[in-house]
Amino acid sequence: MSVNMNIPKVDGIGLVTGKPAYTNDLASKDSLIVKVLRSPYAYAKIRNINTLAASKVNGVELILTHKNVPDKVYTRAGQSAPEPSPYDKKILDEYVRYIGDEVAVVAGINEEAVDKAINKIKVDYEVFEPVIDYEKAIGNNVKVHDPDCGTVRFDIGRDASKNIAASYHMEIGDVEEEFKKSDYYYEDVYYTQAQAHLAMEPHTAYAYLDLQDRLNIVTSTQTPFHVRRIIGQTLDMPLSKIRVFKPRIGGGYGGKQFIHGEFFVSLVTLRTKKPCKLVYSRKDVFSASNTRHPMRIKLRIGAMKSGMINSLEMKILSNTGAYGEHSLTVLMVAGSKTLPLYNKVDAVKFSGDVVYTNTTPAGAYRGYGAIQGNFALESAIDEMAKLVNMDPIEFRRINMMKEGETSKIFEVMGEGTEGTAQIIKSCKLEECIDEVKRKINWNELYPRKEIDENTVRSVGLAIAMQGSGIPYVDMGSAILKLNDDGFFNLLVGATDLGTGSDTVLAQIAAEVLEIDTSKIIVYSSDTDLTPYDVGAYASSTTYVSGNSVYLTAKKMVEIMKDRAKTILETEEVQYSKGVFKSKDKEITLADFSNEMYYGEDMKQLVASESYYGVKSPPPYMACACEVEINKNTGKLKVLRCVASVDCGVTLNPNLARIQVEGALVQGLGMTLFEHADRSEKGTLYNNTFLTYGAPTKMEIGKLDVSFVESYEPSGPFGSKSVGEIGIDTPPAVISNAIKNALGVRMKELPITPEKIWEAINNK
């Protein structure tokens, strides 16, 4: 009735016609303007900061420096407590650790006053030599953090004296022993870069005091409940004094699973008692928000003559930049959401260190490590297929995960903690591969087709997996309220980032309640008015929040049926499609609801349930691209990108398809163009749209996304997640296609024409 249908997004028409929806649109007109003075140095100590002249500028109301804010460490990562990220950040610090780090905050009545004041702040810096190259961070004389400062909630392998923010190690079996038995062996090192999220809405936060003197924060966040906890905990405020509300947000992709301006607007409003807002400039978004973790990934793989992989090892060095948000978990996901794909190995090892450098902090970013790990693993799989002389698709087929199987890795590796064992109940990877192989015309195009002397076309393929929420960590909940006239309010803590989760959650409720989706009015992401949810991350909303809505709606049906017994004067009531029936009587949902409000035995009917995962069923996909390469220039064109995805039952096929299409282009952007690159001094080269190089409509050829339906028994109506998986495959797909075309292996992202040209000419 509602599920598996292309219901348009419930908020769509308001958004496309430009109605006030986002934080900056909702901020009151009399808000003080808040701006941040940022460090021009990659690493320095503030010897002295003089704000006297600045504070005398007309219209300036407050200036914050490290001298007048709470001196306390915390983590900006929007994660459940206890966070697996180190507490290594202060609201404002006397040390600045990257170009863009916060030095002072100015609030004033308009932009002109604030800009003028910022220019008048005099800072005396003691400038230090920075650590920019992350491969030189461990054991460097320069320590990004004082080893005596910073804390952890539990052991994450942090050792600030070595510039290590987190580290991890696990081994199942004995990989060295197994490599000795391997008939074929391959190892190589792959590099991935810092990628900017590029959410079109810059980070924005707005705060005001309500009539009860409570701090209200309206913010473009993916995790309103975590924001409330982190702000309260760090400012020593009872959480009852804080309300956080996420209105519509202009894209997140992980970048808003992070505290940005929330502390500054909170402090300004608490001290001035006035509303205020902080809107990041685009330059600040690039240089002073966060990026994807750059990684160096060493991949070792051994296989037998039979073509079976017997041993696998992934060893990572990851760069978290100046602060350690998401450092351990992104590292672990690079292994835990890739290595189980090849579950027939006799031994598998994963280890890595995440290092501090004086660069823009890294954080959560769609894929969350899996795209980095996938690039190395799926490139190495193609290399090994060549060594054992098998078609790369057939090689994958005999080695990969299948329905009904498991991987020991699920049990060993979680996100920051131990994992959770699971048997895979839904996996249509083989069908995904078949479909992609057919659609890309693999048999005709593999490995390459010479078009003319200078032009070659080829295909490359890769497979991927992700997860659906974090078991025993992520919790979602929902409340359903029945109104007169027979419609419901659905209150969810879940955070719609534009993905359409409000709509999908309404569809789940409508399906259970057997009514039209338009009868479900969704309100989400408000810490005062909606029940708890971890927020939108870890591919959890459809699966975790969706299950909570499913359970809530089931409960509502039972509550209503129980009441209907009295009204229909019977012991046995059936409910179907908005009508309650006994043997001889019936009442419609609308009449029943009116009876609840205005009848004899009045009652407000409310149902609520919550859900946490006890496993994390992976969605799977196969992806292939056809590329055309000019051998003279190294220019590569993606002609077609074909993807087939198993995300269980697609609850809203249109929205699921756009999730995958959007993720593919973000992934292709990372593969081919995007790089938040910096100088040896730590200056970001490309901090505008003009210089960064995100894909436009012109760069990518035809996308062709389809779904192979499986049924995940633990998901609401058989569904699994779909938000992240689409981003994982492009780097390996393109690298494999280039190898098939030219015989050279590209091991460093982004794969630019210059690098391809160099590889051709240095072959």
Place this chain on the structure above:
Amino acid sequence: MIPIVLNVNDVNYEIMVNPGEMLLDTLRKIGFTSVKKSCDTGACGICSVLVDGKVIPSCSYFTMKIQNKKVITIDGVEEKAREIGQFLLDEGVDQCGFCTPGLIMSIIAMENELNEFTEKNIKHYLVGNICRCSGYEGQIRAIKNYLEVS
């Protein structure tokens, strides 16, 4: 501050502006929050409005240059915006929605400016409207459906 008369959606606004003020900031200041701020450099298309029928990035256009010209924001073409918007909704491609008002203004300008609509010239005309959610493919499907081209 300099007094000017700004004509937005056929209504005259008598306002004071700074000489260096950008049209985007002026429009938001007088209540047109439908015009969103994103890249600050005229490179993403999000703040697109029509000035005398031509689409321009309002973040990079001095308000002072607008005297005696007519500005149209998406609020001034509500009906048309709903019509085009519905095609985007039907593909599920509205997503976060932040770039969509600007895209719709560009589509309206494109309809006025181009004589022929092929996938190639649609993409070429709309190349300056960046979207990070959709991957563009669904936008092109929706726009082709709206323009009734195959």
